[in-house]
Amino acid sequence: MDFKLEIAKKISGMVDMELEKIIDLIEIPPQSNMGDYAFPCFQLARVMRKSPNMIAKELSEKIDKDLIVDKAEAAGGYLNFFINKSEYTKYIINDVLEKGSAYGRQIGNEDKTVLVEFSSPNIAKPFHVGHMFNTVIGSSIEKVFRHLGYKTERLNHIGDYGTQFGKLISAYKRWGNEEAIDKDPINELLKIYVKFHEEAEKDEELEKEGRMYFKHLEKNNPDSVAIWQKFKDLSLREFKKLYNLLNIEFDSYAGESFYSDKMPEIIDMLYAKNLLVDSEGAKIVDLSEFNLPPCLVIKSDGATIYVTRDLAAALYRKRAYDFYKNVYVVGGTQTLHFKQVFGTLKLMGFEWADDCEHVGTALIKFADKKLSTRKGDVIFAKEVIDEAIVKTTEIIENKNPNLKNKELVAKQIGIGAIIYTFLKNSRERDVVFSWEESLSFEGESGPYVQYGYVRGNSILNKAGTINENADLSVLNTEDEFNLVKLLGSFKDALKESAERYEPFVITRYVTDLAKAYNKFYNTHHILNAEEKVKDARLLLTKAVCNVFKISLGILGMETPESM
């Protein structure tokens, strides 16, 4: 039973307005003492030629008390509904417990596939905090859609193609040290890559050599391909260590090189549709009808460019997955690039271009130069994770030295703290990285939310078996009802998070849940309450823990058993 819908039906029986429209208008009052749902009458005022206050007043008199609504009051043009708390409480808690881990799932999405491209690091380059930010956001977006019941595919569009790899092969042949590379592949490869650039300034031959090796690569020269493949394997091995720490998996690592042999077809199609225009020796697609600058598809030397690969990749994905949505979680600096790619696809006649979505992520910046220059001018993801775990371990030693599984819990909390910081605010707002902020353990933070779960979990464990048939009507305090309302609004949070591709909606939601549960916990006894109340509060706690687990899971955070 959907209480909002039932209320909308009541209203629609009294006024001349579409049910859909009414549902749309119904809102939740800013203060709980004003009611649980509110219907603004301002729009009706025009057609009914009466003041909103009058309309609200008249409507309120026609609403009778029943199982849904306790009473309806008019207040300043709003018709405020106070729902039947006891019925609502029963309905929500039972719903959460019945659905279990599937609570919040939408039906009807089973056959729709949502592709989410995220992370996409370049091989042989360090994985820094910026990559981690994008990875954590992309992963959470995918989990939101998965929880809503969509089929999803996690795509890691690895950067493994381009002249840079010719240069790297050249550098490897000159200065590559097997042992060092095996020990610390990415840093060692980066080192010889940097050396290549230094040497190239003195010796022009090097640049030529680099381009030559890239040509070899393109022509599938076995020697060059083998070296490139080695770089790729080593890099992926390192990346996967991080993904493991973050509990993130991918369904595909098909990167740029994978699409290189799929470019000729897209180029042929562009020619066939007369979309390619000569401009300064290059081939471009005119996008003036979308008010966009032209899109360069083929360079003046005849070579392709990353736009070409993205076009080929999009078509490939449509054929391979027949996606419902094709989501690119990529830095916001590439907004124009994606507009051009989607615009070009549209001109090619692919209507599904409208199903492609660029979801921009913010830049991670550094305010404190000292910190950013630690190891060059980046901070590695691994450093941040290690630092967080160390800090958590210290706190555990300090607060709970007898804790079991300290190492595991330190990892769950430390990594959770970082993820929380990354998913706390809107994804497009630039982040000035600070250790203090990332490793925040107080107030609205990862550990705060996990602590809320741990408290509930601990109580459930102590209770042992709980009475599944407890009478929930004894839950009649305000603190309890606030929790119930939050449980009920989980679906709204999920929906909004998906519509906006914004994990922070879930972060805020679960933080509110933690606040409400902590307050409830502090104010009322659970195990020490009288039998009937205890049973009901245990069921409430169980439902809350279930939603904690689902929400934190969507964010990519773990739920420690204790902390």
Add this chain to the structure above:
RNA sequence: GCACCUAUAGCUCAGCAGGAUAGAGCAACGGUUUCCUAAACCGUGUGCCGGGGGUUCGACUCCCUCUAGGUGCACCA
């Protein structure tokens, strides 16, 4: 030069398909532990919502303009 984004409390940020007194956390100060983990809870204060116009019964929210900051603008990805 053109395009897009951002501007809300001392700091970091929510709120913006227009609506009821603009909200959190941090920081500051004060309080809570014979009681299920105090990584918790409670209380106190703060705002020309960047400036100026306009639309509207009503604007932090929509439109125009100015200012400040950021990003992008063809042969890197």
